[in-house]
Amino acid sequence: MKVIVRSLLLWMVCLGSSAQAALTIEITQGVKGAMPIAVVPFSWEGPRVEAPIDIAAIITANLHRSGRFSPLPERDMLAKPRDPSKVNFQNWSSLGVESLVVGKLRALQNNQYQVQFILFDVFRGTQITGQTFNMRGGRTDLRKTAHQVSDIIYEALLGERGAFDTQVAYVTQAQDAAGKPRYSLQVADADGYGPQAILNSRHPLMSPSWSPDGKKLAYVTFEKGRPAIYTQNVRSGKREKISSFRGINGAPAWSPDGTRLAMVLSKGGSADIYVMNLLNKKLTRLTTSYAIDTEPVWTPGGDAIVFTSDRGGKPQLYQVTLSGRQVKRLTFEGEYNARATLSPDGRLVAMVHGSGDRYRIAVMDLQNGALQVLTDSVLDESPSFAPNGSMIIYATENQNRGVLSAVSVDGRVRQRLVLQEGEAREPVWSPYHR
Amino acid sequence: MNILKKALILAVPVMFLAGCASAPTDTADDGQLGADSGTQSSTAGFGAGDASDSSRGIDDSDSSVETMGLSDGSDISTQSLTLDLDDPSSLLAKRVIYFDFDRSKVRSEFNEIIGAHAAYLAENPGAMVKLEGHADERGSREYNIGLGERRGNSVARHFGLQGASRNQLEVVSFGEERPVATGHDDSSWSLNRRVEIVYLRQR
Incomplete structure (x- = not known):
């Protein structure tokens, strides 16, 4: 498989100015037919010379990362119109650009800012959409607005909801000065920016799970020497x-209505x-088997739970209904299928698919049972769907280090999020609401 | 065998003495142990000794995971009649049981070690052991938690069969979260698939 390494440069533009950005993203596999778009650097009106944030760079990076767009590099732009009425559509058309974003960032009074943008159809020379946002001027708020604009553009052009204004939680492990492991539960924007540890521990942390309103995380901690x-x-x-x-106290999973928590306990024997x-x-x-039953995930309707069990000898995926407790086996292809995650519409199940000594991420259509392997590494684990179902984030090994990657549901686009320190694992994509 | 004798001479519970004194065999007896367990070792071959060592100081009350496995050997001056957790030449100094991939069956080569610890627990009813189950990194993390616990339970069953009380044992699985070797190859994996025997305290 040919691997095209694309445009790290874009990310330098996006993240380079901020030392806090611990994650960078590489697109390791390109995609033909991505939509050509140009996001002109936003004009800036304010007391300072420099804009506090490069909105256009964040949008460009988001669209690029999705694999669905091929943004025009800024250096290739013939003009950078500040005024929407001054756009020369012919010029953009000659560069092969189909969609164009022009916008403005203004400083208002009392640390307030305003972001305006217009999305144009270059061929028709018409406006597709546009919006004005007023917000407080914290860096986080400005980035959030850039993600919201990205979501609007994504939805306007592709007809499906974007997932840029979301977050990802994950566990990191690093060593302290004495060489002892330090574990952290981190929450970052979905583009990897601004990771914040919400829990630090000398003992292992595991299995973060978002509440459906995105306000809480459930997780497993060994801080007392035993799991809780x-x-x-x-x-x-x-x-x-x-x-x-x-x-065992493990694998918490919130029900879709947020009132219940599925979990794994072994107090009954196994x-x-x-x-x-x-x-x-x-x-x-x-479940009451003598086997290992673990890794529960709820179906979107909340009426059944998909889980991993080795009751048949090797780990495979099963489903149990909440009423009646009827169990059926879901996976038959491959000797090892575990750690399910369901697409938001409930039609696809992604899993860790093991054969030989390779553990990769695969996705199966629950209606026809067709299974497709999406990744080609050897130790991939912990898949988690984006809330719009377009991508799956997962953990993998790169140069002996635990790193996070994401892959599009069709397997065509992969990207890697590289941690500068320590190891990252068990990523879980947040729901839409924050 | 000298070491074994030395270590266990006082600890072999009475229940084993009669049957074992003359037959140092490796009797396979899977049926008796249950599906998950391995060959039952004889704790055989140890002569019956003068069991008068019950006051031996085990001072392992706060041992953390990191420090277990090998003692520092600072008090090697153990007499032949002592059964000392801190004696590096004792079988009791061996506190790690290794497993095959995705298996929880105790390999017969570890029966002697388990037998020594079980005998120690039988002799010291106040002693408590935490059996920490671990897995290699392959496969999913929570499944490996289950696998680590299954390994811990398997060792606990052997402990019980060899005279330890279940009340002296606690199984805690760490899955693949606490590897001792961090490589991504067979040699690291085989070191990580293990149960660590951790002495907690003496009541």
Whole structure:
């Protein structure tokens, strides 16, 4: 398979000015037929010479990263019109550009800013959409606006919702000065910018899971020397111990309505799937096999749970209904299928697919059972769907280091998020709401 | 065998003495141990000794995971009659059981080690052991938590069969989260598929 390394430069533009940006992104496999677009650098009106943030660069990077767009590099632009009425569509058309974004960032009073943009259809010379945002001037808020603009452009041109204004949570492991491992639960923007540790520990952290409103994370911590499940409010940091039974407390997964938490407990003898009502903490046991039953994920309707079990000898994916507890096996292809994640529409299941000594990410159509392997590394794990179902983020090894990657659902576009320090693992893409 | 004798001479529980004194065999007895367990070792071959060492100081109360496995050998001046957790020449100094890929069956080569620890626990009812199960990095993390626990349970079953009380044992699985070797190859993986025997405290 031919690997085209594309445009690291773009990311330098986007992230280079900020030392906080711990993640950079490489597109390791290109795609033909990406939509040609140009995002003209936004004009700046304010007291300072320099704009506080390069909105156009963030939008360009987002669109590029999605694999669905091929943005025109700034150096190839013949003109950088500040005024939408001065756009020469012929010039853009001659560069092969089909869509054009022109915008403006203005400083208002009291640390307020305004972002305006217009998206043009170059061939028709008409406006497709445009919007004005007023916001407070924190760097995070300005980036958020750039992601929102990216989402509007993505949806206007592709007809599906964008997932740029979302976040990703993941676990990092690094060594302290004494060589002891340090684990952190991190939350970053979906483009990898601005990672913030919401929990640091000397003991392993595992299996983060977003609440459906995007406000909390459930996770497993070994801070007391034994596993326990906690939930934590991402903003306030307030946390609550949910489960610390004898044995395994693992793999928490929020129900779609946010009222229940599926989890794995072994207090009954072996690892089984349970569901806890978060209001009264009442437990319902869903599986009773002697096998390892683990990694529950809810179907979008909340009426069934897909999980991993080795009840047939090797780990495979199964589904159990909440009412009736009927179990059916879902995967038959390959000797090892585990760690399911369901697409938001419930039609696809992505998993860790092992054959020989290779563990790769595969996606299966639940209607016809067709399985497609999406990645070609050897130790890929922990797939998680973007909330619009367009991409899957996962963990992999690169040069002996745990790194995060993302792949489009059709497998055509892959990108790597490289951590500058330590190892990253178990990425989970947030839902839409923050 | 000298080392074995030395280490275990006082610890072999009475229940083993009669049957074992003359037959140092490797009796396969899977059925008795259950599907998951390996060959039952004889703790055989150890002569019955003068079991008068019950006050031996095990001072491992706060051992952390990091420091377990090998003792520092600072008090080697152990007499032949002591069964000392800190004696590096003792079988009790061996505290890691290794496993095959995706398996939780205890290989017969580890029966002697488990037998020594089980005998120690039987002799010291106040001693507590945490069996920490681990897996190599292949496969999914939570499945590996399950696998690590299965390995811990497998070792615990052997402990029980060899005289330790289940109340002295706790199984905690760390899955693939605490590798001892960080390479991505067979040699690292085989070191990481393990159960560590961690002495907690003496009641």
